Amino acid sequence: MSDTTIKNMEEFAVVSGISRPTLSKYFNDPESVRQSTKAKIEAALELHAYRPNMYAMNQNRRSTRNIGIIVPFLADPFFAEIARNIENLVINEGYRPILLSSHGDPRQEVENLISLRDIKPAGVLLAPLGRASNIAEVGELCSEFPTVLFDCNIESLNHAFVGHNNTQATDIMVDYLVRTGEPPVYFEMKKPPNPNANKRRLSYINSMERHGLESSIFSVDGESWNFEEIGYSRGKELISSKDITNGTVLFTNDRLAIGFLAAAYEMGLRVGRGNGCALRVAGHDNHPYSRFTCPALTTVSHDYDAISRTSVTRLFDLLENREGGDSTDEQLFPGKLIMRDSA
Amino acid sequence: MSDTTIKNMEEFAVVSGISRPTLSKYFNDPESVRQSTKAKIEAALELHAYRPNMYAMNQNRRSTRNIGIIVPFLADPFFAEIARNIENLVINEGYRPILLSSHGDPRQEVENLISLRDIKPAGVLLAPLGRASNIAEVGELCSEFPTVLFDCNIESLNHAFVGHNNTQATDIMVDYLVRTGEPPVYFEMKKPPNPNANKRRLSYINSMERHGLESSIFSVDGESWNFEEIGYSRGKELISSKDITNGTVLFTNDRLAIGFLAAAYEMGLRVGRGNGCALRVAGHDNHPYSRFTCPALTTVSHDYDAISRTSVTRLFDLLENREGGDSTDEQLFPGKLIMRDSA
DNA sequence: TTTAAAATTTTACGCGCGTAATAAAAATTG
DNA sequence: CAATTTTTATTACGCGCGTAAAATTTTAAA
Structure with a gap:
């Protein structure tokens, strides 16, 4: 790593010998540039350790690469596990998960919905509190951003849902x-x-x-x-x-x-x-x-794995307007009996 | 709420009758403007529901109001509880907590440290994995951002730490x-x-x-x-x-x-x-x-409450260069015996 | 009422990057 | 090899807001 500290893409363009618009293209999708230039960029990246400014990027992009994830109660290991699964799947898709917990409190849930808007998520995976949820607010979120509900449906919204049967x-x-x-x-x-x-x-x-x-x-x-x-x-x-x-x-x-x-x-x-x-x-x-x-x-x-995987898949179907992207469909996965000693 | 949709501060300046720089000042700290203008702004806010663009704000501010929180394993209710406490305290200070879990994986911890840099946090509260932590990376983070370690110290770093005795x-x-x-x-x-x-x-x-x-x-x-x-x-x-x-x-x-x-x-x-x-x-x-x-x-x-409260307090001491902001001090809180039936 | 202090407005520039348009260069094709 | 297609470079503008400086208005003090 060199001592010259790069503070923006302009400077990195100079040291890498690649034009800034091409760099911008690369950082948006490394596969969208020619292999040889990709190699050159990555070589320069080794030497200079530059990362594009996230705020400048997200200000101008049509869409951020943030995925909001809201769970009702993170201190419950059940949801912590699901959240972990989903986070990993989201990362694998090249997106950044933003995890929020409603801590069992409907006001906190509304806070989370509001604070999600600030980050302009590309999509949202929401496990609502349920009975206590502010249905109107959740509904608004669903219409503002591509959203998949999971774990707990709000049926009156008639929205994409993945859950347990x-x-x-x-x-x-x-x-x-x-x-x-x-x-x-x-x-x-x-x-x-x-x-x-x-x-x-x-x-x-x-x-x-x-x-x-x-x-x-x-x-x-x-x-x-x-x-x-x-x-x-x-x-x-x-x-x-x-x-x-x-x-x-x-x-x-x-x-x-x-x-x-x-x-x-x-x-x-x-x-x-x-x-x-x-x-x-x-x-x-x-x-x-x-x-x-x-x-x-x-x-x-629950079929943890299928539920988290399908939630994420369906969200990306929505994002990319794929066929699977039906936004009103409910999808349930069967439970499995776990016999242990108590009964 | 009116039908005219406000898309930036400029437009909100027009409908509220307040100049944009003053609005900017208000959103940075509502108490920094005169009571009467604060009232006018908030009245307009009732009618038009405008929120400043977070990305534009953070791009230009000297410091964001993000506080990174990293815990080693969020699926452990122990850490989930601490995280929840800390989140609330951070919110009460008017900052935005960004919660990341290392999922018990040192690579994930390093990922988290890297991804934290992207959000340019005003400060960081870090509970390291411990033995498996990449000490060099953690040390770099400590020198880049105001950081308080909690729960698990990395003594070789000789950094601000709050934990259990x-x-x-x-x-x-x-x-x-x-x-x-x-x-x-x-x-x-x-x-x-x-x-x-x-x-x-x-x-x-x-x-x-x-x-x-x-x-x-x-x-x-x-x-x-x-x-x-x-x-x-x-x-x-x-x-x-x-x-x-x-x-x-x-x-x-x-x-x-x-x-x-x-x-x-x-x-x-x-x-x-x-x-x-x-x-x-x-x-x-x-x-x-x-x-x-x-x-x-x-x-x-553990004295959960004291530990989370003190971690947050010390971080804000660091942020504001207050006296308490000694960045090399270790602070321990005594445990309390909980007698139940098992012993 | 006059004077000083504080708050607001006006004007203007910059942040770092996305992105469009056109020109130039490189790679592919036959 | 020339003709075509693909990729990159050049140039230029805009995003929404922070912020500085000077002018103006409002408020508080005398």
Whole structure:
């Protein structure tokens, strides 16, 4: 690396012997120039370490190469994992991911939508908060930028969506539980922040009905995203009051189940399939920590990989106006039963 | 909101009746203009919804208002929580946080350092990977931008650092364990990715020595950030081989302990303080999930709040050349014993 | 009311790059 | 080899805003 410090493309044009417009072309797409000039530029780049000014670039480009990614709650490893996947896919497409978390707060979500506009993203991947989302604002974003919703649909918007088939996933879990032991009662939050919970409840009811069974639902209080805490404290109450002492409990998501398992352990209630176990517990999501609960949690996994991959693919279809770029289509991927020790 | 769409500050100057330079001043700092003009501007803003072009602003400003935040592993709720705290503090200072995760990968960390330069941050808050970090690159970043390291120091850089007092924290845990039961053996990874682990090991050895006790350390294999998996699988091996059957085990961090607890449960080893319990288990970090393990994990908490708050404060001290802005000072906050059921 | 101080307006230039148009050079074709 | 096509160079303008300097207006102080 030379000592002369290059401060703009003009200067780099001089030292590299390539004209500035050609350099501009190169930085926009290295393959758009002749191999020999590409080599010359890259040789000069080795010597002088110049990078174009991002702000000047994005000010003038028709489109930036930023992709906004918004998740509802990044402190949840579930979303952290998905975000990581998506980030990598976006980078591989030569774009720059901008990751924002709504921290479970609808106002923060709106803040994020606003702050996204500032970076003039080429496209947006948005996992909305759900029930609490400002639908009008989300809708505006969808019409301003190419956007793909994922994980949690806002159906009234009728917009491109990629997600988990909650109905089918709950279905196979209920089937499994009914087939292998006592039919499940259902544990959920009265006001679940995420509308997927509604689909899951309905699917539970329908599945039970199809098996000719009565459904039974515990709808517990709690509105925050502290699901473990809610599962734990409400679980303790229900165990104390003898409302839950045996049988099978299906939770609307793993995090509630994780909290409940802690409560059950503390109350001396043995969970699992073996004999000597008082009750079976099952979750939903295949949360990264569900492998390490006591006992390991039986659950239904999202097809993480397909969902993140398809979200990104569909976004780039939209960006490039490819055939796949249908902006109103909903695309669901089936869940997979993960049998572990808890049920 | 009016129908006339404002596309730049010039146009907004016309409709608001304020000159462009004054508007520029306002958007840079709303308090820097007279109250009456501020009111006029904000009234016009209600009607016309104009936001200055971020790229044009940052191209010309001496300094952007971006603060880069890099954490080693965002899928770890521990860092997700810290990041969330720091983000909020940064926003409250009127800056824009840019959050990047190194995903446990040193190459990704270097990528992040490079990509940070593109956004010309006003300052950087960096929690390095540690052992695997490219020290030269981190050092360069520190000299290029006002930077505060947190969580994990790189001592050879001798740079501003805010973190957890691993020595003291391990100390109080060892004291507690020795005082209340069998003295602990220590469980760690042979090649811990994070150098804090070394401080903790040393502190364990010293504490034991001070108590006149022999230290005993299990250094297990595994290099990744899948700590739970490592704690689980190595734990199972050590329990099978009867190397760990009773007594007290102190883990270098909660995530290893969480994995181990799953192994112990699976192997029928009862953990806790009560009678009928084979062994006690303690962790370190007060990981968000440590409350929900079976049994709940006794651990040492970081002073999350002080660490994030002080990191941000010190960064802004640096930015504004205040007295507190000593760029070579290390600042540690003591840990706090969190007694739960596991030890 | 006069005077000084503070805030705003006017004017003008620059930031670093995208990009269009035309001219020149290089590579490809037959 | 000449004719054609492709690529690069030259020139020039614009993007939206920061910011400096001088002129003007507004406010505060005396």
